[in-house]
Amino acid sequence: MKTVTAHDLAETYDLVVVGAGPAGLSAAATAADHGVTVLLVDENASIGGQFYRAITTTPVEAPGLLGPDFWKGRPLAQRIAAAPVSYLPKAAVWNIVAPTGPAAGFEIGVSGGGAARVILAHQCILATGALERPFPVPGWTLPGVMTAGAAQTLLKESGLVPSGRTVLVGTGPLVYALAEKLAAAGAPPLAVLDTTIGANWSAALPWLPEFLISRFAVKGLRLLAALRRCTRVISGVSEVALDGTGQGVERIRFRRHGGAEETLAVDYALLHQGVIPNIALSCVAGCSHDWDPLQLCWFPTTDATFQSSVGGLAIAGDGAGIGGAESALIAGEIAAIGAIGRLGFVAADICDGLIAGKRRQWSRSLRGRRFIDHLYQPGRQFRIPANPSTIVCRCEEVTAGQIRRAVVEGGIGPNQVKAFLRSGMGPCQGRLCGQTVTELIAEARGVTPADVGYFHLRPPVKPVTLAELAALKR
Amino acid sequence: MFRRLPDLAVRKAVSFTFDGRSMQGREGDSIAAALLANGIDHVRVHPVSGAPRSPYCLMGVCFECLVTVNGVGNRQACQTELRDAMVIESQRGARAVSDEISQ
């Protein structure tokens, strides 16, 4: 692996891979091993993505703390280090233009170190992973309210843990894993406020046998047992609000099963209710997307090699639907083999054989997932704020009540509502409100999210300075 | 604040200032991590409402951790590596681009 800067980039690569998490690393390494010229672009300072964040740089050396699943990223890091891949860290991809003719390539707008470039790629793999589902509850914009993923990042990257009264709020494996890790690190949370919907069990139950024979089962059960030993778990939380002053969050108010309001004084609240695909680039590239009624998120539609509706553009890993790090790693290989085949580096029949084998492996890696998806499907009240003053769009401070009113006044979809209210116009470009806006409009209109649609995204999907744009070769 | 675990691998100390106060972080920290480790939860006031905001996602998505770094406004603290002698300032509302030029 050779680290490059935006200035050193070649004009053209056979393959550009966006994102250096499990899917991107395995895709880049697989393709490079077959002689394909590969550029791997990533926003972070080091490889790993979110799950394997700081895998090569973490100061947390005690192996037990970050856990065996984290250290599974090490062989992958070694593999990419040895692969002939050009690696551009600390760079944002802000645009992808699909080829207009068979001879042309993808035009990829990249910006890093204060310089923007447009480079050509014959094939492109997006491995931009997932982001945490928005958790729009009253007070979620207060200082001291962060995502559970943020705490994971601080732990992995800098060995930092919250000090003070910390509560974890939400549902899903990451919540429990973080609680257990913080406890192991000597910073046990005050409590875990579990928002898992009890009624989800009936939908999840049919998938229990598959779960029990999956790799998740032993781990999960052990985790839940450990959790109750190390912290107070408050189950059945049906309502959450955060209060604070100008200085930050001070207390959390909640109800269990709709009962009386309870409060806890807190310094930090870490929120999490699962992850959703990061679809910014697949949207701007013009890929078709669909709404997943189980995972409750948009995902780009893909074929057997994870190729999207835009030929030559594949989406591997959680960006194409949530499956976790291990399945992302396999998906990256499959997407890479698909790209290699289309590039003509390996004969089609050989690729097909390789892909068939990898697909079986990939399917196995997803075993048990359905149970998790059903059980931890976040509750409506935590996705679609009932309180009209709850902020939905954090960048422009647009509330749920304003969005509901805009629907009544003719805002039939997210783009018209965006024009009326600016929701989704800020620097995050809708990543933190898009999902909520779609679901709010769908609920207000009594239709499905698929009927409502999503923001029409255009470049730049990451901010880029005017000077960088002006300096582009034209 | 966030505290550093006791038994971490040794990383070089990095000195910086935040709103004129001298602080230290470690090599490998993002600006956001270093600020949280120094007890700074509140890095900016929102340009629309003036409400205080702090780092939220730590992965470059939410743009809540915007600060001014060496005179350049609206830098994502979680996506910017901490460097020695950085002058970091809280972002007070919208970016004051004409003041930046005169610096």
Add this chain to the structure above:
Amino acid sequence: MSEGEKFGEVEIAIVGGGITGASLAWGLSRLGKKVLVLDEGDVAFRASRGNFALIWVQLKGLGFPAYAHWTNWAADAWPGFAQTLSDQTGIDIAFRRSGGLTLALSDDEMEKQAKAWARLREQPDMPACPHERLDHDGIGRLLPDIGPDVVGGFYCPRDGHVNVLRLFAALHRGLALSGVDYRADHRVDAIVPDGTGFRLSGAWGEVGSAKVVLAAGLGNAVLASMIGLTMPVRPVGGHVMVTEKARPFLRYPTTSVRQTDDGGVMIGTSQEERGFDTSVSPAVLSTLAERAIRTFPLLGRLNVVRSWSALRIMTPDGFPIYDRSLRYPGAFGATCHSGVTLAPAHALRLASWIAEDGSSSGLLDVFRGRRFDVPALA
């Protein structure tokens, strides 16, 4: 799906709910008319969401003095219109009659502007249009952040700008408050005159109306022919970029750079003849960015957070078409590419003209579409 849809009694059906359609509907409802607005859905071309939000008088009406009068009338009506709309809806649309500038980055550009102004002044029957030629220093007194490449420009105190998205939202709230029946996702594909009125239909079903008004932007081209009108409009593309919010530093709007009341700086606008293609071209953005930085060097440091490419609705001579069908009385059409500047004229005067069946002639007669009817060549 449409069988059960209830429309009530429709006096006037307006096709299109953009700024022009909404302005007309707002004005007609204030005249006591029962109005139905049939609009497209969330995804549509919608110049209303893509324009540059200037209220502009400078150099308007070159070759068409009546258009200069019409534009001036609208500009003068803007303060009252903005106030009425804000009072009704509670939405501040940030109308500012600040005066505006066209800047020149070369002597050649400056001379072209000067010649255009000279030609405008020589036209007969023109309204007064005060303007001032400024050199670099003169511009610098108004806009201190200009770069050395700015050689000069023209200032016109009658120009201004508005928060166009809030204008759009306020018009729609105004419609809701006035009891206008607004239907999104009701794209009209056919209009059939039925002797006493019109049947309008689409995938959603059908509705009958005594009068019909086309305000469907680029959709007018096809719909007009169904009701005996000529509205030969074509798309002309334009790119716009917006930066992150900055503290106010641009006191006056210019034709290519303006700071919104929200703090973002809008940078526009290109002109492309490429049909209905609305994909964003990085090369065009780059060209716009370069010019913007030459004009205001400090812009180079700002981050662009959004860009888009939208379609202007252009007639062959660039001027509006307002028309009524002679063959099918009760059918009207309106189209222009200055729906923001002209919004009060549409809401107040054009709405009255339609309400009165187009009988009050005068000014509006010169905007009729038949000016484009050319005899077929033998």
